[in-house]
Amino acid sequence: MAAVQDHGHGHGHDDHHPTGIMRWVTTTNHKDIGSMYLWFSLTMFFIGGTLAMGIRAELYQPGIQILEPELFNQFTTLHGLIMVFGAIMPAFVGLANWQVPMMIGAPDMAFARMNNWSFWLLPVAGSLLIVSFFVPGGAAAGGWTFYPPLSVQGGLGVDLMIFAIHILGASSIMGSINIITTILNMRAPGLTLMKMPMFVWTWLITAYLLVLVMPVLAGVVTMLLTDRHFGTSFFNAAGGGDPVLFQHIFWFFGHPEVYIMILPAFGIVSEIIPTFARKPLFGYSSMVYATASIAILSCFVWAHHMFTAGMPVTGQLFFMYATMLIAVPTAVKVFNWTATMWRGSMTFETPMLFSIGFIFLFVIGGFSGVICAIVPIDIQVQDTYYVIAHFHYVLVSGALFALFAAAYYWLPKWTGNMYSETLGKWHFWLSMFFFNATFFVQHFLGLAGMPRRIPDYALQFADFNKISSIGAFGFGLTQVLFLYIVISCIRSGEKAPEKPWDGATTLEWTHLPTPAPYHSFETPPVIK
Amino acid sequence: MSQESSHYYVPAPSLWPIVGSSALFFLGFGAALTMNKMELGYGMLAVGFAILIYMMFGWFGEVAKESEAGEYNGSVDTSFRWGMGWFILTEVMFFCAFFGALFYMRVFSIPWLADAEHDLLWPAFNAATSAWPTAGPGIADDFVEMGAWGLPAINTALLLTSGVTLTIAHHALRAGDRAKTITWMIATVALGVIFLACQIYEYGHAYEDLNLKMTSGAYGSTFFMLTGFHGFHVCVGAIMLTVITFRLKAGHFTADKHFGFEGVAWYWHFVDVVWLGLFVFVYLM
Numbered sequence: 001m002a003a004v005q006d007h008g009h010g011h012g013h014d015d016h017h018p019t020g021i022m023r024w025v026t027t028t029n030h031k032d033i034g035s036m037y038l039w040f041s042l043t044m045f046f047i048g049g050t051l052a053m054g055i056r057a058e059l060y061q062p063g064i065q066i067l068e069p070e071l072f073n074q075f076t077t078l079h080g081l082i083m084v085f086g087a088i089m090p091a092f093v094g095l096a097n098w099q100v101p102m103m104i105g106a107p108d109m110a111f112a113r114m115n116n117w118s119f120w121l122l123p124v125a126g127s128l129l130i131v132s133f134f135v136p137g138g139a140a141a142g143g144w145t146f147y148p149p150l151s152v153q154g155g156l157g158v159d160l161m162i163f164a165i166h167i168l169g170a171s172s173i174m175g176s177i178n179i180i181t182t183i184l185n186m187r188a189p190g191l192t193l194m195k196m197p198m199f200v201w202t203w204l205i206t207a208y209l210l211v212l213v214m215p216v217l218a219g220v221v222t223m224l225l226t227d228r229h230f231g232t233s234f235f236n237a238a239g240g241g242d243p244v245l246f247q248h249i250f251w252f253f254g255h256p257e258v259y260i261m262i263l264p265a266f267g268i269v270s271e272i273i274p275t276f277a278r279k280p281l282f283g284y285s286s287m288v289y290a291t292a293s294i295a296i297l298s299c300f301v302w303a304h305h306m307f308t309a310g311m312p313v314t315g316q317l318f319f320m321y322a323t324m325l326i327a328v329p330t331a332v333k334v335f336n337w338t339a340t341m342w343r344g345s346m347t348f349e350t351p352m353l354f355s356i357g358f359i360f361l362f363v364i365g366g367f368s369g370v371i372c373a374i375v376p377i378d379i380q381v382q383d384t385y386y387v388i389a390h391f392h393y394v395l396v397s398g399a400l401f402a403l404f405a406a407a408y409y410w411l412p413k414w415t416g417n418m419y420s421e422t423l424g425k426w427h428f429w430l431s432m433f434f435f436n437a438t439f440f441v442q443h444f445l446g447l448a449g450m451p452r453r454i455p456d457y458a459l460q461f462a463d464f465n466k467i468s469s470i471g472a473f474g475f476g477l478t479q480v481l482f483l484y485i486v487i488s489c490i491r492s493g494e495k496a497p498e499k500p501w502d503g504a505t506t507l508e509w510t511h512l513p514t515p516a517p518y519h520s521f522e523t524p525p526v527i528k
Numbered sequence: 529m530s531q532e533s534s535h536y537y538v539p540a541p542s543l544w545p546i547v548g549s550s551a552l553f554f555l556g557f558g559a560a561l562t563m564n565k566m567e568l569g570y571g572m573l574a575v576g577f578a579i580l581i582y583m584m585f586g587w588f589g590e591v592a593k594e595s596e597a598g599e600y601n602g603s604v605d606t607s608f609r610w611g612m613g614w615f616i617l618t619e620v621m622f623f624c625a626f627f628g629a630l631f632y633m634r635v636f637s638i639p640w641l642a643d644a645e646h647d648l649l650w651p652a653f654n655a656a657t658s659a660w661p662t663a664g665p666g667i668a669d670d671f672v673e674m675g676a677w678g679l680p681a682i683n684t685a686l687l688l689t690s691g692v693t694l695t696i697a698h699h700a701l702r703a704g705d706r707a708k709t710i711t712w713m714i715a716t717v718a719l720g721v722i723f724l725a726c727q728i729y730e731y732g733h734a735y736e737d738l739n740l741k742m743t744s745g746a747y748g749s750t751f752f753m754l755t756g757f758h759g760f761h762v763c764v765g766a767i768m769l770t771v772i773t774f775r776l777k778a779g780h781f782t783a784d785k786h787f788g789f790e791g792v793a794w795y796w797h798f799v800d801v802v803w804l805g806l807f808v809f810v811y812l813m
Contacts, residue, residue: 017541026541108538110607113587117545124553128560159560167552173618181610185603186536215618219625226753229563231743234629238666240658240746241629242637249625 025120028112029518030097033119035414037094038407040122042483044086047130049476051079056438056472058455059465072455073141074157078129080144081161084261085168086126088395091403092264093118093175096203098414100179102508102516103197105188105525110181114174121171128164132157143453145250148235148243152227159228162221169214176207176214183207188507190527194288197506198281201288202267205295209256209263212299217253220246244309251302259298262362262394263291265402266333269355271506272409273337276352277344278503283336290329290336297326307375308382316375323373330366334359349501350424354405357432358398365393368443383453386446392439401431404482411486412500413508416515417493423485430478437471537599544587551579588771595788596780605787612791616798619761623802626757630750630809634660638746641665663745672738674751676811679730683723684807687762690719691800694769694793704783706776713773716796720766727759754810761799768792 017023024036054075058067067075097115101108109115132139137155140146151158183204187196196204223234224246233239235246274281281287303311303319311319337359346352368390372378381387404427411419441464450461457465498514508516511525554576561569594600600608641650642658642665653665661673674680697712731752734740742752772792775781781789 023541025546026543028539028541107536111611113539113542113545116542117548120545120549121552124549124556127553128556131557156560156564156566159563160556163556163560167556170552173615177611177614177618180614181607184610185607211614211618212621215622216625219622223626223629223753225563226742226749231741232749232753233664233667233743233745234633234749236664236666237637237641238664238745239749240633240638240641240662240664241749242632242640245629245632245637248632249628252625252628 026116028108028116030101030109030112030115031414031516031518033109033115034094034097034099036119037090037097037122040119040126041087041089041091041094042486044082044090044126046479046483048079048082048087049479051075051082052472053476055079056469059457060469061466062457062459062462064456067455069455070138070141073143073453074133074139076453077140077142077144077146078133081129081140081164082126083395084144084257085165086122086129088261088399088403089172090122092203092206092261092399093172093179095199095264095268095403095406095410096175096179096207099410099508100182100200100203101186102413102512102520103200103506104183104186104191105507105511105521105527106182106186107519107521107524109178110186111174111178115178118171118175118178121167121174125164125167125171128160128167132160132164135160145247145254146224147250148224148227148246151224152235159225162225165221166218169218172210172214176210179203179207180211188521188524188527194285195527197267198270198284198287198291199264199267199506202263202270202291205291206260206263209260209295209298213253213256213260216249217257220249220253223249244306247306247309248303251305252299254305255302256295256298258391258394259294261399263295265358265362265399266291268402268406268409269337269358270333272351272355272405273340274505275409275501275503276349276355277341277346279340279344280505281336282339282342283332286332287336290332293329294326297322297329301326304373304378307378320373320375324370327366327370334363334366349408350419350421350428351405351409353425353428354401354408357428358401358405361393361397361401361432361435365390365398368393381446383451384446385442385450385452388452389439389442389446392442396439397435404428404431407482407486409501410508411489412496413512413514413516415490415493416496417489418496418500419485419489419493423481427478427481427485430481431475434471434474434478438468438475439471441467441471536601537594537604539594542587542590544583544590547579547583547586551576551583554579592775592780592788605785608787608791612787612794616794619798620802623754623757623805626750626754627805627809630754633746633750638662638664661747663747667743667745669739669741669744671740671744671748673747674730674734674738674740674811676807679726679733680807680811683726683730684803686719686723686726687800687803690716690723691797693719694796698789698793701776701781701786701789702783706779710773710776713769713776717766717769717773720762720769720796724759724762724766727755727762751810754806758799758802758806761802765792765796765799768795 017029018026024032027033054067055072058065058072097109100106129139135156137157139157140151140154140161142150142154142158146158146161183196183200223232226232227235233241235241235243237243270281270287301319301323303315304323307316368386372381372387372390408419408424411417445461445464445468448461450457496514499509500514501509504510507525512520554572558569558572558576562573563569638658638660640646642653642655646653650665658665663669663671693712693715697709697716700708700712740751741748769792772789775788
């Protein structure tokens with residue numbers, strides 16, 4: 001097991017580091033890098049959110065008001081790409097950076113220098129994406145899934161997107177190899193795999209999925225690039241290829257990707273619920289096995305995104321049943337969270353509120369997922385607002401709510417200050433209200449046949465769209481409140497007690513002071 | 529060499545990552561602009577490559593120095609092993625995407641294009657005319673397929689032999705025979721370089737004599753992308769083997785501590801295995 005560095009060695013073991021901007025540019029400290037990841041993702045969240053506000057403003061009423069259709073398409077495309085690759089994924093990696101070493105009693109990440117590179121690739125990729133708005137032809141406009149032939153026909157913006165994805169992929173791969181190696185190799189003595197906190201478990205499995213599918217994404221965007229510029233025929237029927245081939249390879253990446261964005265959220269909720277229910281997590285080992293089952297199953301369900309693209313019935317049946325099977329381990333998790341709360345001494349601080357909100361709304365998103373998995377229904381709802389509603393229930397009220405929960409839960413540990421509980425609760429209830437106002441009505445829009453990715457719509461959809469847009473503006477403004485809460489917590493928050501959550505049992509709460517020192521676990525704790 | 533330290537080595541703050549990021553910034557923009565025939569792109573690509581090479585020398589040189597200074601204890605060594613293993617898995621998955629494309633075209637998309645449903649669209653493309661190798665229904669340029677038993681078979685022998693010579697070098701290193709290690713490393717690199725030369729000759733032959741190009745539909749796409757990416761990996765592997773050879777000459781590595789060597793050897797064997805897949809599925813079948 002990893003022993004930690006002694007002070008007599010003279011290689012950056014102490015708090016001596018460059019100051020100012022160079023501290024952040026050169027750092028090899030997992031906490032610094034974690035903070036940069038989190039701030040980067042919050043920035044991208046607001047940029048992607050601004051695009052969403054543009055989309056909802058255009059859809060506020062029928063007709064073309066604000067965004068020309070070309071620009072609208074660029075907005076939907078970049079909103080998706082920025083939120084998935086720029087906001088949600090880096091936020092989880094940032095949490096892993098902060099928390100994994102502290103939760104397993106390690107001095108830092110296994111590859112501290114590479115860790116810095118994983119982060120500093122993100123602003124490069126982000127700049128490629130954002131600059132693409134201003135090049136001739138504008139940004140990629142074929143949807144965040146960039147299906148050919150649209151993506152083969154696009155201009156310079158598509159190439160910038162392709163290289164941005166390559167760089168993001170390199171960042172994710174390095175980040176996930178780092179996380180896997182840290183977890184497998186640097187746990188404190190006695191911390192066996194089946195004693196690891198659930199957050200660490202879920203990240204181990206997530207990182208494994210990332211390592212497995214990010215290279216496939218790199219492969220498929222490479223094929224897109226050569227089809228665009230070097231005359232290959234991967235997605236060109238005239239040459240024997242098939243645009244549907246792109247969809248297969250893309251979704252072989254894309255479906256595990258959605259679990260990459262939700263498994264760490266499961267981990268967060270599995271830490272927070274026991275803390276505030278003051279009971280150990282119900283069914284720990286079944287949680288581990290359920291997570292692993294979800295990860296394995298997620299590699300065999302990709303074609304449920306393409307039921308209408310043309311596929312043999314046998315294929316449709318296989319992917320339908322395989323998809324529905326995922327509901328089983330997911331239900332195990334929901335059952336365990338509920339059972340953990342059962343007869344617990346519950347209190348409802350902001351992290352707990354967001355976690356419970358997560359369970360409620362994620363379950364709705366899960367159910368609509370099962371509905372979409374049923375082939376005959378999917379043929380009806382494919383490419384409608386029903387699908388938009390479905391995946392925003394799992395990504396916004398799922399992944400994002402869990403991220404908020406995590407931020408509130410660990411802010412005292414990171415900053416040494418408490419956030420404002422009153423404002424935190426306001427943030428939760430406003431988010432809860434406006435989120436549902438935005439997305440619940442989209443189920444009805446989708447069932448009534450409103451297609452996604454279209455800037456105009458028939459008059460019959462006007463009322464629900466107005467409600468959805470008002471909800472979206474409210475949701476967007478509410479997130480400014482979150483920014484305010486975080487900043488005021490850092491700058492002027494009340495000093496946090498050593499252990500603000502009395503039900504917390506993981507190492508960062510039991511073995512480290514608050515705020516966590518710059519270098520933690522210089523000597524590894526021994527776990528009995 | 530100083531004594532192996534007891535702590536887990538956490539490197540001091542470093543500039544190399546940001547240097548690497550700026551390289552990728554120039555490479556990303558440069559490549560996108562170049563492909564759209566914009567002048568600025570070439571300059572950016574050149575700058576990007578220059579910075580990248582500078583970073584590799586600097587960063588990897590620093591790692592070698594730290595390793596020789598004994599900063600890496602057994603636990604760090606284990607981390608490197610995990611890291612390299614998972615990295616090779618990502619490489620395997622990258623090739624899986626391209627093999628998947630090959631299988632999909634041969635098993636699904638080409639037979640579908642040739643079936644009765646597509647008779648109106650491509651009347652001349654049927655079960656007989658769509659036999660592999662094919663450029664697909666809409667590309668008229670005829671080509672001749674690349675045979676398996678000429679140069680590709682020789683290439684197979686070259687790469688497999690290089691795996692053997694590398695293993696001999698490894699055994700020699702473990703036995704502490706540095707001169708023998710270096711000799712067999714040179715043999716390995718030479719085999720790799722000969723392989724690459726044969727590949728370049730084969731590509732020339734394809735373009736000149738067989739009229740087989742990247743633009744030759746399904747066959748040309750998969751042939752050049754699969755063998756091309758493999759060739760690129762052989763090239764990278766050969767460079768890494770060369771670096772290791774120079775490090776051996778400089779007295780780096782010991783009989784029982786030489787993961788730099790082993791990691792590169794793993795990579796070389798991986799490249800070997802991918803070639804076997806290529807030989808069977810691209811050349812033979």
